[in-house]
Amino acid sequence: MSERSLKAELAAFFNMRSLLSFGLQCLVILGLFLVIRWIAHNTIVNLRASNIASGFDFLDKRAGFNQPSSIIQYDDNATNGEVIAASLVNLVFISALSLVTATLIGLFIGIGRLSQNWLVAKLSLCYVEFFRNIPPLVLLFFWSIGIMQILPPARQSLHWGDLAINIRGIYLPRPVWGEHVLLFVVLSVILMALAFVLHFRGRYMIKETGNTRIKWWYGPFIGIFCPIILFLLFAYPTSWDIPTLKGFNFSGGYYISPEFLSLYLALSIYTGALIAETIRAGIQGVDKGMSEAGASLGLSNGLIMRLVILPLALRIIIPPLASQYMNLIKNTSLGAAVGYSELMMVSSTIMERTGQSVxxxxxxxxxxxxxSIVVSLFMNWFNRHMALVER
Incomplete structure (x- = not known):
């Protein structure tokens, strides 16, 4: 083999695109490894210099504080792990409640943006442009400082029946459930799972066989009416625990803290404005001929929106809606600014006591x-379920 041909083959070998791509990927991986190693080394050195032992053993130590607004109550003797678990429950609860409320607000405001009624359309536009351009932290302080702090003290509480509202929060009557409430919960979960299977199996059989006599509505019947019957039999409240004023505060009933209300209202109103624009864009993305087809069948505007436009718009709405849901979950960390006992606030207190920042x-x-991954997986599944099936 001549020297010229050897050089040509070597040049061709090193000019291979796949080889260059592989080499570049190796360099990127090596660089990431070195950066991570450098960060880990500096972290270990700093922890040792501060006499802080690394590891998660601090989770078994006594926390030494409590949060009366927590859903799962705990005292000063609870461990750090139990406190973090309780704060996680608070985070999930307020996230789920805010997601539902923001979705309903976004649905009504988004449809209102496209209303033929001039006043409804303009009011919806003002709502969207006002609230989506205000940072959620500002809304949070508005509700916490501007509204909740002007409520009367406990002795001058506002009353609506057995409900009491004052500067310390809202006090609601609490039902005293029947003795077999746990049995009701277990049986209801089993029935709803069975209803889910029966409903989608019926729909699938109708789609595959074309037999419209298949009773697809058995699933919803079992999942709705049977739990109601079980509730009346096993869990119907025997009495009510009414909140009463004792000394300087109320006792009994359910307690809703002003920190929870401030965070809930701020997240729901802010995210609702963003969802409204997502829904409006999805509705406007549906071909106008669909509305005309519904009108030609004699359907009212409400039925056209509910049966024709919204199901088609969901295919456009779902992907950006998932991002709004995940942003809402992450924005719950703002609760630390007003003292709501969610993960960030509780963890910050533990960090000050233990120094386990890493x-x-x-x-x-x-x-x-x-x-976020759970929400993403669910929304991706829902998106695939709602996608048009092409033949």
Missing amino acids: ELAVIWIEVYLGL
């Missing part, structure tokens, strides 16, 4: 990443 940061990442 471990707590890992917990934050795992929790928020895990919740």
Whole structure:
């Protein structure tokens, strides 16, 4: 082999696009490894210099504080792990409640933006342009400082029946459930799972066989009416625990803290404005001929929107809607600014007592990443379920 041909083959070998791509990927991976190693080394050195032991053993130590607004109550003797678990329940609860409320607000405001009624359309436009251009933290302080702090003290509470509202929060009557409430919950979960299977199996059989006599409505019947019957039999409240004023505060009943209300209203109103624009864009993305087809069948505007436009718009709405849901979950961390006992606020208190900043940061990442992935997986499944099937 001549020297010229050897050089030509070597040049061709090193000019291969796949080889260059592989080499570049190896360099990127090596660079990431070195950066991570450098960060880990500096973290370990700083922890040792501060005499802080690394690891998650601090989760088994006594926390030494409590939060009366927590859904799962705990006292000063609770461990750090139990406190973080309780704060995680608070985070999930307010996220779920805010997601439902923001979706309903966004649905009504988004449809209102396209209303033929001039006043409804303009009011919806003002709502969207006003609230989506205000940072959620400002809304949070508005509700916490501007509204909740001007409520009367406990002795001058506002009363609506057995409900009491004052500067310390809202007090509601609490039902005293029947003795077999746990049995009701277990049987209801089983029935709803069975209803889910029967409903979608019936729909699938109708789609595959074309037999419209298949009773697809058995599933909803079992999942709705049977739990109602079980509730009346096993869990119907025997009495009510009414909140009463004792000394300087109320006792009994359900307690809703002003911190929870402030965060709930701020997240729901802010995210509702963003969802409204997503829904409006999805509705306008549907071909106008669909509305005309519905009108030609004699359907009213409400039926056209509910049966024709919204089901088609969902295919456009769902992907950006998932992003809004995940942003809402992450924005719950703003609750630390007003003292709501969610993950960030409780973890910050534990960090001041233990100094385990790295471990707590890992917990934050795992929790928020895990919740976002769960929402993403569910919305992707729902998106595939709603997608048009092409032949």
